[in-house]
Amino acid sequence: MLEEARSRWHPIAATHDLQFRHVFHGQLLGREFAVWRADDGYVNIWENRCLHRGVRLSIGINDGRELKCQYHGWRYSNRTAGCTYIPAHPADAPARTITNRTFPAIERYGLVWSSEEPRGEVPDVAALAEGKLLALRGIPVNAPADKVVERLKAYRFQPNAAIGGEGAETIVEAAQDFAVALHSRDGGAETHGVFFVQPVDSNRSVIRGVLDQEAEGAARLAILRHHNERLSKLRDEVEREAASAPAPTPIEPVYERVSAELAEMPEVTTHGRKAALRVSVARKWQTADGIAGFELRPIKGILPTFQPGAHIDVHMPNGEIRQYSITNGPGETDSFIIGVKLERDSKGGSKCMHETVREGDVLAISEPRNNFPLRRDSIKTLFVAGGIGITPLLAMAQALKNQELTHELHYFAQGEEHLAFADRLKYLGDALKPHLGLSPDATGAELRQILADYRNGMHLYICGPGPMLEAARKIAADQGWPDTAVHFEYFKNTNKIDDSSSFEVALARSCVTLQVPAGKTIMQVMRESGIDVPSSCEQGACGTCVATVIEGEPDHQDVYLNDAERKAGTKIMTCVSRAKSARLVLDI
Amino acid sequence: MTKCLDPVILNLWHPIGAIAEAVPGGVQDTVLLEERLSFALNADGEPVVWRSRPDVQGPDRVPAADRLPARSTYGYVWTSLGSPPAELFPIPEYEEPDRRKLNAATFGVNVSAPRAIENFLDMGHFPYVHTDILGVEPHTEVKEYDVEISVDRDEILATRCRFFQPMASTASDGGADVDYVYRVPHPYCSVLYKSSPVDEARRDVIAVFLQPVDQEHVRAHMLLCVLDEDNEDKVIKRFQQTIFGQDKPILENQVPKRLPLDPRAETPIRADKSAIAYRRWLSQKGITYGVIPVAA
Ligand code: FES
Ligand SMILES: [Fe+2]
Secondary structure, rough: HHHHHHOOOOEEHHHOOOOOOEEEEEEEEEOOOOOOOOOOOOOOEEOOOOOOOOOHHHOEEEEOOOOOOOOOOEEEOOOOEEEEEEOOOOOOOOOOEEEOOOOEEEEEEEEEEEEOOOOOOOOOOOOOOOOOOEEEEOOEEEEOOHHHHHOOOOOOOOOHOOOOOOOOOOEEEEEOOOEEEEEEEEEOEEEEEEEEEEEOOOOOOEEEEEEEEEOOHHHHHHHHHHHHHHHHHHHHHHHHHHOOOOOOOOOOOOOOOHHHHHOOOOOOOOOOOOOOOEEEEEEEEEEEEEEEEEEEOOOOOOOOOOOOOOOOEEEEEOOOOEEEEEEOOOOOOOOOEEEEEEEOOOOOOOHHHOOOOOOOOOOOOOOOOOOOOOOOOOEEEEEEEEHHHHHHHHHHHHHHHHHHOOEEEEEEEOOOHOOHHHHHHHOOOEEEEEEEEOOHHHHHHHHHHHHHOOOOOOOEEEEOOHHHHHHHHHHHHOOOHHHHHHEEEOOOOOOOOOOOOEEEEEEEOOOOEEEEOOOHHHHHHHHHHHOOOOOOOOOOOOOOOEEEEOOOEOOOOOOOOOOOHHHHHHHEEEEOOOOOEEEEEEEO | OOOOOOOHHOOOOOEEEEEEHOOOOOOEEOOOOOOOEEEEEEEOOOEEEOOOOOOOOOOOOOOEEEEEEEEEEEEEEEEOOOOOOOOOOOHHOOOOOOOEEEEEEEEEEEEHHHHHHHHHHHOOHHHHHEEEEEOOOOOOOOOEEEEEEEOOEEEEEEEEEEEOOOOOOOOOOOEEEEEEEEEEEEEEEEEEEEEEOOOOOOOEEEEEEEEEEEEEEEEEEEEEEEEOOOOOOOHHHHHHHHHHHHHHHHHHEOOOOOOOOOOOOOOOHHHHHHHHHHHHHHHHHOOOEEEEOOOO
């Protein structure tokens, strides 16, 4: 029976067990769950085991958006159960595939239901029309579920309205493997009670009773007490009976193995410009002058885990592909929110998003990619945003705000009406510092002030139009910020690409040597010979196509690497950069 | 649970109690690898260990057949259920005359010995489990360090380990990186060297010796061998007990309790290099007790 039980839905908690910011320890058929409700209402039922070192997540911390493991502080996102941050390696974005096992959750009859491999639906109980119900306190019993069900058939109780009485007549209306429906009548008073039996393990169960009428105050307490007393007595009887039989062996839960790549902790591998996801435009609105907000919801299933700083490729109806940063705060995983600025000289990207795309339209997007990861080990983080450059930094600031880490968001814009995502900005409180209507010179002066007091352990993140970004980087460098503390993301590469050189590229791991002629990129040549290269912006701005240089001198033409990285010469953006030496050996 | 059949573990020396806590002539009972043992110091102060039996009440008349190998090393009584090697692993610092040596604590923990060793090797948990003592947010980074399995000494060595510690020295109140070196010279024992707050050139030594009660229970004996002339024993002990008390609830909430040796059972990160080496080392030794071996 327990084998078959795996494919059924069972109650694992009462709705009232999922208190605000609490993590409930659920159990079913030998398996443990960490059950928690995020602030957006979503009920998460996860394997009760951190993927890192097996610590129970039920002793973790529910911050309303993410669940944090107690041992090393790994953070897992609401809904997706994907790991969003690994504090031991603050500079790295965790591989997207570090995702805990989730189980389905349905709330019904005041109970939370789940199943290991659900087939079919949560049982429909005629006696319990949804609405005013009263879920009793769960009664744990050290006995197998079938024995408990047998006893429950003989359970007698008073209807709610005659709770103090004695003479009620209780009849069995229906009985199944894991539930008994009873009806109690005492004169004019009657109550339906359905008693579900949750099989915790081969020899342990929980009785979860639900009555078809609600009650308040003292009456409610009296009813709860009545059932508590009678069910406790029933429990004692079943336990006595069960103790006389040999205890069945406990069920050993089978833990899924982590993927082979994860066991090696590799780099994230994403290939090509693939639009793996279909989303619909749930909402489109003007979030600021010239900026449209888009809320993208999955057509089916749930969206993948994202981290602050991540972007998606949006494939537009007109065939263009553009990158947009996800502005969501942590744990906001039911949709992606992006902001699109209408570019005056738009080549069809932003124009199409503004003018053609409507609510209800379906778009293809890529998985989120994070080439702009946020460190959270900074003693103070400064964000400098110019115009639409706010989008990745907004996601980052919300993450730090949620963890109560010190930060400031300096938002440069032409005027009040140009500040996007007002609701999200408001959430940041005093950390938001708008700087409005400043000339380039005044902006420079302001930046010099903002960036004046560098201390070891601080980090700076900049995103905005090219000239402002250049200015901010220069000011930071002048005022003593080391390259390693300054992180930036360009919207686009405005460098004029010189593709006149020709050279040879050897791919060490693939054992091929290719000739790159003038006019073609390394990426194009690799793809022509059938090598899968991940990419996104394809203009040297986003960092997706990075490759490791083993030998040779790169001719950097991207805007992704910082000066120290360029000098080191160990990384190259294969979509624009080339070789100064006659030969380049890449670790591909 | 069946008793230990793992020959590697059976043939090791295992700690069973602190000498300092033994009263001459007094018999102590304990459990090692699911066997009930008794031990006492004889008139010469030498430890005598035997399989417990109701008719033997003291160290003097233990039948030879029930007697077990015994030694007193690093302040503890050690024994073995098999044929132990002639020597126990070396801790040369123990001989340095100016060091304070004490048994800081003996703690029972409901976890396997290898899980407890991994916890001892792990720096990443300092800000979360030993908050404000051994680490503090946001200083969470585990910087690159080196690990080797030394073949001739048959032990794991992790060097160049550094971790940010608030109030790292008594001299300044700011935090700073503290250096650590870890050794695992025995499957169930580890030795840690940590920058001394009083002498820059030398290191404090803290060792954990785990007594495997069964596959999922240990008694952890913690040896301190430190350069500290000022603090009372009580203070030094209390500090280590606080640290240990913080680890205990985490260790007892690890599932499964035995250490899985399958590399795909859990998700390692670079910070876990020493743990990865440790798991591999246990696998190579063919250890089966206290672990979940890789499925064949
Ligand atoms: S065990 Fe959960 S973060 Fe390490
Ligand atoms: Fe610890």
